[in-house]
Amino acid sequence: MSSAPIGIFDSGFGGLTVMKDIVSELPQYDYLYLGDNARSPYGTRSFETIYHYTLECVKYLFDQNCHLVILACNTASAKALRTIQQKDLPTINPNRRVLGVIRPTAEVIGNYSQTGHVGILGTSGTVNSQSYVMEIKKQFPELTVYQEACPMWVPLVENQEFDSDGADYFVKQHIDNILSQSKEIDTLLLACTHYPLLIDKMKQFVRDDITILSQGEIVAQSLADYLNRHPEIAENCSQNRTRRFLTTDSTEDFDAHANVFWGNNITSEFIEL
Numbered sequence: 001m002s003s004a005p006i007g008i009f010d011s012g013f014g015g016l017t018v019m020k021d022i023v024s025e026l027p028q029y030d031y032l033y034l035g036d037n038a039r040s041p042y043g044t045r046s047f048e049t050i051y052h053y054t055l056e057c058v059k060y061l062f063d064q065n066c067h068l069v070i071l072a073c074n075t076a077s078a079k080a081l082r083t084i085q086q087k088d089l090p091t092i093n094p095n096r097r098v099l100g101v102i103r104p105t106a107e108v109i110g111n112y113s114q115t116g117h118v119g120i121l122g123t124s125g126t127v128n129s130q131s132y133v134m135e136i137k138k139q140f141p142e143l144t145v146y147q148e149a150c151p152m153w154v155p156l157v158e159n160q161e162f163d164s165d166g167a168d169y170f171v172k173q174h175i176d177n178i179l180s181q182s183k184e185i186d187t188l189l190l191a192c193t194h195y196p197l198l199i200d201k202m203k204q205f206v207r208d209d210i211t212i213l214s215q216g217e218i219v220a221q222s223l224a225d226y227l228n229r230h231p232e233i234a235e236n237c238s239q240n241r242t243r244r245f246l247t248t249d250s251t252e253d254f255d256a257h258a259n260v261f262w263g264n265n266i267t268s269e270f271i272e273l
Helices: 015-025 047-063 074-079 081-092 102-106 124-129 131-139 153-158 167-179 195-203 216-229 251-262
Strands: 006-010 031-035 068-071 097-099 117-122 144-149 187-191 211-213 243-247
Touching: 006 015, 006 047, 015 031, 015 216, 015 251, 031 047, 047 068, 047 074, 047 081, 074 081, 074 102, 074 124, 074 131, 081 097, 102 131, 102 187, 102 216, 117 124, 117 131, 117 167, 124 131, 124 144, 131 144, 144 167, 153 167, 153 195, 167 195, 187 195, 195 211, 243 251
Parallel strands: 006 031, 006 068, 031 243, 068 097, 117 144, 117 187, 187 211
Antiparallel strands: none
């Protein structure tokens, strides 16, 4: 099979925070990013809708010859990944791979907690799926996991209000909510790729002994390990250091917002699904 970029999918812009860390860890590879901005956010949609949209985007990236696709979206990872891996991949192409962001995080989160009490901050879709609770229990059955849905945080970030005084109320509200569930929580996981932009704001409302984890570096290190263990996949990922960005909505809007997540100016391309 000919080599092609590593595909990275997100419902919008947030996956760029994960892609940024992946590129930093593995700069030699080519990457093709697809943001389904026309249909975002995914966080409040039904299981069936999220699965349908995610599968459609995965198939598009496969049509671009991507052999490996990363779902850099917690909601898609929670509600679509398992079905795509078990039901769709065997018939589409058993040699292709689709990976998510939940399992890599669940495999290490217990290493950060001293008390055995961890909190998950995510979208309603991710929290309601219970995916983090189930995956963490597989890896660290001794951990106690608490969850809090933060539906206003994505709009705050996408409207570039994440550093404004107006964000204080919504950030403090959800931080207070999850910490009120247990005084022993010492680790908070940001289970949404938008949330890293709110870290500085969160630190104002948590104790100094609480660790706040974002997923980018964890996922990047996990992917590097995966490619080392699966050279048959790595050899099908091209290495010319190119990065392309696709969106299902306005390229002008995508480029303006993406700079906040990516850290540099980009030029995206429009696709229609």
